[in-house]
Amino acid sequence: MSGYCIACQEKPATPRVVVVGLASCFGCQLQITNAEAHLLDVLGQIDVRYWQLTSSDPMPEEFDVAVIEGAVTTEEAEATVRQLRERAGVVITIGACATTAGIPGMAAAGFLERPAQVYAHVPEACGEMIAPRPVQAVIDVDFEVRTCPVDSLDFIDVLQRALYGSNKAVPTRTMCGDCKRNETSCFFGKQQLCLGLVTRAGCGARCVNLGRPCNGCRGLSPDANLPSAREACERYGVPVADFDKALEMFNQVNPALAASE
Known part of the structure; x- marks a missing residue:
């Protein structure tokens, strides 16, 4: 931009x-x-x-x-x-x-x-x-x-x-930080997939606040670490294939997705 x-x-x-x-x-x-x-x-x-x-x-x-x-x-x-x-x-x-x-x-x-x-x-x-x-x-x-x-x-x-005009910065961090600030529980602890760990922050994690996992509609964060996210899925018993499939909904054409595979 x-x-x-x-x-x-x-x-x-x-x-x-x-x-x-x-x-x-x-x-x-x-x-x-x-x-x-x-x-x-x-x-x-x-x-x-x-x-x-x-x-x-x-x-x-x-x-x-x-x-x-x-x-x-x-x-x-x-x-x-x-x-x-x-x-x-x-x-x-x-x-x-x-x-x-x-x-x-x-x-x-x-x-x-x-x-x-x-x-x-x-x-x-x-x-x-x-x-x-x-x-x-x-x-x-x-x-x-x-x-x-x-x-x-x-x-x-x-x-x-x-x-x-404005000097307001556009956030690039991932959603997980917002969840911690909101003190909401993590879906991964329940072995449920949530894309907040790789999705660009900025919405205040509203879906998570309402009890629904993030589906990634804000797109991948530039700070997202996809290999690390896949390791987290394995660690918490969430199928990596489900994670990769869910990413396609809002990130199919993102070069970062293809580069991480």
């Missing part, structure tokens, strides 16, 4: 924003609207020129901030994100599909052979498909809002940083 700040640029008083959806369930865009208590305050600070979820109007030629949900899965989508990067001063990706390729990314391995397994002739409506990839694999991204779906307040925080 480049750390670009729109506040440092010569832009209109009210930043012009477009919200674009690619291959996803649009759940992260819906999640944005769940910040009812703050939504009007947020919308009052920006000029929403295009929101794919709410209008069929064409995208404008000029805007300042591009918010992108979803993975890149077609040549058309790849061209779209390149155009967004050329026109926008700031690009923000939201959700696992945009930041890690998410659920669409699970099909990345052997992707080019998959359509022929389903269709005798791939429908033209599918377009020119490519192996699913995150937005950052195609263009430079300035800010990310991770998790599946995004947290509404997390999105607002990142949007504020993009609009006004």
Whole structure:
């Protein structure tokens, strides 16, 4: 991420924003609207020129901030994100599909052979498909809002940083430290798989606080030690094969995953 700040640029008083959806369930865009208590305050600070979820109007030629949900899965989508990067001063990706390729990314391995397994002739409506990839694999991204779906307040925080600037550090630590600070019990002690030991922190380990193991939707932490994690699985009686399979849900296209095998 480049750390670009729109506040440092010569832009209109009210930043012009477009919200674009690619291959996803649009759940992260819906999640944005769940910040009812703050939504009007947020919308009052920006000029929403295009929101794919709410209008069929064409995208404008000029805007300042591009918010992108979803993975890149077609040549058309790849061209779209390149155009967004050329026109926008700031690009923000939201959700696992945009930041890690998410659920669409699970099909990345052997992707080019998959359509022929389903269709005798791939429908033209599918377009020119490519192996699913995150937005950052195609263009430079300035800010990310991770998790599946995004947290509404997390999105607002990142949007504020993009609009006004911030020196807030992006965490790279793994989730396990958050669990210890929250004083929650470890699933491995119960011989249950949890991906918190390799997943990027930042959500406050909310799933674990609710009694559910982490499924890794924030993606691999840059500080993750996968060989050590596999040893921990063996030590606690959790099948390593289950650990590796679970990692594929949100990390299939992460080079670090292939490098550790």
